[in-house]
Amino acid sequence: MAFHRASKAKPKSARSRILLLAAAVTAIALLFLFSSLLSTTVSKANLLQRRQQQPFEKYLYWGTRIDCPGKHCGSCEGLGHQESSLRCALEEALFLGRTFVMPSRMCINPIHNKKGILHHSTNASSEELWDASSCAMDSLYDTELMSDTVPVILDNSKEWYRVLSTSMKLGARGVAHVEGVSRFELKENSRYSDLLLINRTASPLSWFMECKDRNNRSAIMLPYSFLPSMAAGKLRDAAEKIKALLGDYDAIHVRRGDKIKTRKDRFGVARSLHPHLDRDTRPEFMLCRIAKWVPPGRTLFIASNERTPGFFSPLSARYRLAYSSNYSHILDPLIENNYQLFMIERLIMMGGKTFIRTFKEDETDLSLTDDPKKNTKLWQIPVYNVDETC
Template sequence: MAISRTHRGKQKPRTIVVPLLAVSAAAGLAVVWLLFSPPVLTSAFSFGGMPEEASVQKRERSSGLERKYLYWGSRIDCPGKHCDSCAGLGHQESSLRCALEEALFLQRVLVMPSRMCINPLHNKKGILHHINTSSEEIWAANSCAMDSLYDLDFISKEVPVLLDNSRMWSRILSTSMKLGVNGVAHVEGVSRADLKEKSHYSNVLLINRTANPLAWFMECKDRTNRSSVMLPYSFLPMMAARALRSTAQKIKDVLGDYDAIHARRGDKIKTRKDQFGVIRTLHPHLDRDTRPEFIQQRVAKWILPGRTLFIASNERLPSFFSPLSARYKLAYSSNFTDILDPVVENNYQLFMVERLVVMGAKTFVKTFKEDEKDLSLTDDPKKNAKNWQIPVYTMDSDGN
């Protein structure tokens, strides 16, 4: 459904309101899917506190045309022309939260991709090497069903959502082609306020947001303005699929009264040499601050000796945090394979379970401070894309 556009410098916001003929290929596929798929509706709508069975029955009776829709494309994160790759879960959630906020603001149903791309760097269980494999097969192997990550009915209590492989979506596509100018608006560079207030946008059945070749979250350029944020960062973590929430609860029940830390290392402590051969990094204190001896000093005032400490980390060396066992009873997700293995199929699901576990701790210490009230292992800012500095490995701020 994405429309290819040639960018020639800065242009004024524009829109083309036409029938959905430009996406006939996608619509054709949708119609084929509709004709040959089983009568199962995978979309999710909000119907208040209605029992699940009654909710499903009402969805099946609904034509879908009593609502208006917002479409962002079949991929949550497709940076520019490099669509064979994708970002990690955090970046994709930023994009998804952006789209959900826009749908909430416009009071529209968000059409969500039915699958999420899994970055091979973040998935040990994914297929990392491909021989004579098509891009479609690679995408299928390195992606997972959206409803295996998120509870769509849960999300729909706040923002109604619809999956792009549902029969309802096929029906909406078919109908939009018959409505002429009221069917679909392909928009580019149009503000949310204009989409909501101007009648030729607000009255159209379907708004297509796929013109931007960048990742979805690029549309949310004012997210630094907290007053414009409609959904908190914690929204999607709390929307985990029911199976993942149940798995996390089982682990929490075993842990009992516990504390937790998240020590992000791996990708965040990468270094490079400058033109003089000096090693530099974007987070100069992070490698130091996430080592056991420094973690122990940092958290001593928050977590008492003898406490059970659950550690979530992307550190590859299993015994890396072992020195902390002299002070705490350590626990990792690897201690709960009997609970995790029947449910968790990829590292995104594992991360979502770990995230729920650490959020349930009595005291939770994050890697980076994301809010003024957060406890963190380091004082380095999380966002730093340009200032490469010399790593510091001692308690002397100058590294001497």
């Protein structure tokens, strides 16, 4: 009997130890899980508390349209001009630590749009005419991506209507309409800095005139490349597809068209603001200029506003040429206007191993011409003789 009882006790003791071990493991696991949940809950509560403690966001508004109010309300400048103005407004919002209220549409200059402006009735209202000659801002730019650097909302968003409603309720503490006030005063003077909304009337010439100190490099808060890199997602996707098809390539932007126009002086002599540009952007001169930067046999992607068929064909003697028109199967279903097309081309050019611009934006840029990009107001006789030998 003793043996029989002993044989029963041993298994019972072993089972107890196993059960005890399992219970301990389970308890530890539950404790760890509870601790994690508690930590997460506390973190979320702290985050919510911090958000509740933070003051409400403050906003900066420059107008319903880029360069409007101002002399361009009834006209429309090109994409580059409008981007200069938009970048200026974004820089001020960044400087002031405010959310920028961005126009929800951008006007399209018909000169830069080969697809043309939509046909409209002569009886159309001013708003209908505006809609027909403009495009949605979010069809050009990724506002969420932009907000990682400078918070932005569109002026047709629910948030903007909420801001307007709140500012009216706050009265004098809600909004100030300012004109001729420097950004430094807007930031340092509590009369402005504590307000929910600053309604800025920018320079009547152009918005970018508020950033006249851009020649001071330390004053530049957003580089020239900022807005090009903020292209809408579908435009970036199209550019990536084309870049993948191009493989290893170089890129060149050739600005002709409006930039090579001349006018005659009182003696009937043709003059130009960019006297060397017409010469420097012709294929025979381009071959000489870019030879030191682009070896023979390379794929060369060309973006240009030159409309003469086959104009750049002489370059094919040394390079494999590619244009956006070679990828119409990607672009045609997507492109609604030339602003979108150029934004895609710009992304492609920025992705080239070597990128040659028409004009220099920075001192380190490679360029086809040494003429300054900025309008000098000095009309000169165009130059066509060769300054250097290849």
